[in-house]
Amino acid sequence: MLQHFFNPSSVAVVGASQNPAKIGYEILNNTFRYNYGGAVYPINPRAQEILGHKVYPDLVSVPSEIDLAIIAVPAAAVVDVIKQCGEKGVDSVVVISAGFKETGPEGARLEEELAMQARELGIRVVGPNCLGIIDTASSLNASFAAGMPLTGHIGFFSQSGALCVAILDWALGENVGFSRFVSLGNKMDISETEIMLSMAEDDNTRVILGYLESVEDGPRFMEAARKVSETKPIIIIKSGTTTAGAKAASSHTGALAGSDHAYRAAFKQSGIIRAESMHSLFAYAMAFAAQPLPKGPGLAIITNSGGPGILAADACDRSSLHLTPIRKETADRLRAFLPPTASVYNPIDIIGDATQERYEKTIEVVLSDDVLHAVLILLTPTVAVSAETVARSIVRLAKNANKPIITAFMGEKSIRGARKILQDHAIPSYDYPEDAISALDAMLSYRRWREKPPMQYRQYEVDTRKVRQVFASVIKQRRHDLIESEAREILRAYGFRLPESRIARTTKEAVRAATEIGYPVVLKIASPDVLHKSDMGGVRVGLEDEAMVEEAFFEITSNIQLRQPEAHILGVMVQEMILQGREVIVGITRDMQFGPMIMFGLGGIYVEVLKDVAFRIAPLSVESADAMIREIQSFPLLRGVRGEAPADIEGIRDALLRLSQMAVDFPEVIEADVNPLLVCPEGQGAVAVDARITIQE
Numbered sequence: 255m256l257q258h259f260f261n262p263s264s265v266a267v268v269g270a271s272q273n274p275a276k277i278g279y280e281i282l283n284n285t286f287r288y289n290y291g292g293a294v295y296p297i298n299p300r301a302q303e304i305l306g307h308k309v310y311p312d313l314v315s316v317p318s319e320i321d322l323a324i325i326a327v328p329a330a331a332v333v334d335v336i337k338q339c340g341e342k343g344v345d346s347v348v349v350i351s352a353g354f355k356e357t358g359p360e361g362a363r364l365e366e367e368l369a370m371q372a373r374e375l376g377i378r379v380v381g382p383n384c385l386g387i388i389d390t391a392s393s394l395n396a397s398f399a400a401g402m403p404l405t406g407h408i409g410f411f412s413q414s415g416a417l418c419v420a421i422l423d424w425a426l427g428e429n430v431g432f433s434r435f436v437s438l439g440n441k442m443d444i445s446e447t448e449i450m451l452s453m454a455e456d457d458n459t460r461v462i463l464g465y466l467e468s469v470e471d472g473p474r475f476m477e478a479a480r481k482v483s484e485t486k487p488i489i490i491i492k493s494g495t496t497t498a499g500a501k502a503a504s505s506h507t508g509a510l511a512g513s514d515h516a517y518r519a520a521f522k523q524s525g526i527i528r529a530e531s532m533h534s535l536f537a538y539a540m541a542f543a544a545q546p547l548p549k550g551p552g553l554a555i556i557t558n559s560g561g562p563g564i565l566a567a568d569a570c571d572r573s574s575l576h577l578t579p580i581r582k583e584t585a586d587r588l589r590a591f592l593p594p595t596a597s598v599y600n601p602i603d604i605i606g607d608a609t610q611e612r613y614e615k616t617i618e619v620v621l622s623d624d625v626l627h628a629v630l631i632l633l634t635p636t637v638a639v640s641a642e643t644v645a646r647s648i649v650r651l652a653k654n655a656n657k658p659i660i661t662a663f664m665g666e667k668s669i670r671g672a673r674k675i676l677q678d679h680a681i682p683s684y685d686y687p688e689d690a691i692s693a694l695d696a697m698l699s700y701r702r703w704r705e706k707p708p709m710q711y712r713q714y715e716v717d718t719r720k721v722r723q724v725f726a727s728v729i730k731q732r733r734h735d736l737i738e739s740e741a742r743e744i745l746r747a748y749g750f751r752l753p754e755s756r757i758a759r760t761t762k763e764a765v766r767a768a769t770e771i772g773y774p775v776v777l778k779i780a781s782p783d784v785l786h787k788s789d790m791g792g793v794r795v796g797l798e799d800e801a802m803v804e805e806a807f808f809e810i811t812s813n814i815q816l817r818q819p820e821a822h823i824l825g826v827m828v829q830e831m832i833l834q835g836r837e838v839i840v841g842i843t844r845d846m847q848f849g850p851m852i853m854f855g856l857g858g859i860y861v862e863v864l865k866d867v868a869f870r871i872a873p874l875s876v877e878s879a880d881a882m883i884r885e886i887q888s889f890p891l892l893r894g895v896r897g898e899a900p901a902d903i904e905g906i907r908d909a910l911l912r913l914s915q916m917a918v919d920f921p922e923v924i925e926a927d928v929n930p931l932l933v934c935p936e937g938q939g940a941v942a943v944d945a946r947i948t949i950q951e
């Protein structure tokens with residue numbers, strides 16, 4: 255896939271320049287000076303020779319085939335060059351030139367024209383407005399980056415050219431190598447999704463790293479990432495997390511969702527490891543590119559000083575790793591050579607006068623114990639040991655190890671050499687133990703992702719004809735918000751359990767309805783204009799008899815007449831009171847990039863205060879539904895605390911999956927709230943007592 259981009263047998267540099275200050279010169283020079291084995295054709299109508307190479311006036315005059323064209327001419331001239339590419343049969347192009355949609359409407363128009371031209375000619379394009387691409391295996395540096403990355407196993411793509419430059423510079427300093435390096439630019443054609451898939455096929459790439467500001471086609475991106483992460487880890491930092499969009503929403507679900515929720519959900523559901531900072535992006539990359547994944551959570555910490563050991567233990571506690579207690583036989587083997595003042599509990603403290611030999615013996619013992627799935631080696635410089643000798647021991651022992659070995663040699667001046675030895679031999683070395691732990695933690699969760707059984711999806715029998723009917727009548731009335739009775743019909747069509755309810759226009763009707771339903775009942779204002787009924791004094795619960803119903807009817811209607819006189823009152827809704835229900839909220843909102851998103855959280859009238867919610871992108875798998883239920887902080891309350899009966903978790907899962915199916919079946923549903931969904935004790939299901947649905951044609 256995209257072979258001509260990364261392993262072309264010939265490259266043309268259009269806009270090659272004689273002027274060393276020009277990008278056209280830099281690119282040409284980069285294609286020559288790193289031993290790229292293919293043919294390179296400089297193209298410039300005004301030059302005969304550059305850097306000792308013959309220059310061609312245009313693409314068509316080049317005597318042989320061209321696999322890849324790198325275009326660095328003014329934006330206005332790019333469309334013509336693409337036409338030449340079509341004529342010449344060039345199917346892969348990197349447009350370095352800036353001056354397109356990033357500059358505003360005029361530039362966007364030009365980019366649209368370029369995209370159309372390329373599409374018509376079947377030409378694939380990276381860019382425009384990018385730094386270029388690099389492939390270390392083919393020694394191709396088709397970019398204007400200052401320098402060539404070391405060869406390594408990290409494939410990196412970035413939506414920011416400037417960040418590419420910074421990272422290249424950092425990586426050269428840190429001895430981190432890359433297999434491929436792609437600056438995506440404006441992503442006019444080729445986006446992160448295809449680059450990820452091409453890196454998945456590339457044998458030199460072991461871990462895929464990305465910097466993103468946006469995703470082009472969310473569902474396609476997720477599908478590709480899910481496929482790729484079955485074999486290779488994908489680590490992405492996503493910038494530009496705003497909540498501006500949320501402000502526009504009218505429902506609780508819409509108000510609580512922000513695009514960052516969507517990205518977080520999408521990453522979780524497709525096995526992408528999210529890095530929260532550039533720092534952690536590379537901390538993770540170093541470990542994933544160099545070490546095997548841990549087979550389990552058991553971590554052993556070896557240290558020659560207490561403080562760093564404790565810091566590491568704390569960080570471990572905050573992660574999904576376990577500081578596994580050292581087994582007796584292992585402890586005995588350690589005691590055989592460690593001084594009595596050493597600690598053989600985890601962290602294993604081999605104390606301040608630890609020598610290289612003591613480190614070596616301790617590491618050997620720990621490596622041979624299968625319940626210890628990963629090893630973190632800490633070292634603070636002392637007179638007793640040369641950090642470099644310990645580094646060499648670690649390198650030697652790591653050769654036959656089948657578990658990840660990670661180090662944190664703390665300090666700078668006296669351990670710089672040791673760090674270099676470790677990095678040169680693919681042993682990650684961090685400045686602080688916390689970084690090492692977070693990298694191992696990411697590796698463990700990725701391993702668990704890979705080992706997960708295939709996801710299960712459920713499909714429910716639903717009355718879609720009924721749903722279409724209701725939506726059609728709402729649209730016909732030029733409304734977007736369904737009134738409560740319509741929303742209830744939709745939920746019924748999707749198999750939700752609803753409380754018995756009747757509309758009453760008079761107190762007499764209300765009392766009759768309550769009698770038929772059976773006490774206790776709940777009374778609620780029935781009006782298409784009252785969104786949050788409780789806030790307006792429009793709800794009364796726990797009504798035990800006729801007198802209470804009459805009083806509540808009067809109170810509710812006069813509250814609304816007082817507080818929202820313009821509201822059209824249809825009457826009151828008399829509703830079966832659901833007892834012992836835990837209040838949760840389930841909802842639908844739509845994300846620009848990823849489409850329908852399902853929300854779950856602790857419900858009721860405080861939902862927007864507590865914000866204890868979880869999101870996932872629809873369609874939901876059974877596993878994703880379970881994961882989001884367990885993800886909210888108040889999940890333990892649902893499981894029952896202080897002798898309370900556990901709530902019907904299966905009932906919640908069922909509601910989430912039905913809602914997910916609705917969101918996929920009916921794209922016209924832009925927002926929906928079931929708040930609350932009252933969850934009864936285990937085995938008794940869940941009841942949707944209040945619902946709001948907003949549709950758009």
Ligand SMILES: Nc1ncnc2c1ncn2[C@@H]1O[C@H](COP(=O)(O)OP(=O)(O)O)[C@@H](O)[C@H]1O
Nearest residue numbers: 753776786787788830831832858929930943944
């Ligand atoms: N059928 C019911 N059974 C038990 N409690 C209910 C019922 N209907 C509503 N409630 C309670 O009343 C609160 C508000 O009712 P709701 O219909 O959600 O109105 P709104 O959200 O518009 O204020 C709910 O959060 C719940 O605590």
Ligand SMILES: [Mg+2]
Nearest residue numbers: 858929930944
């Ligand atoms: Mg409500």
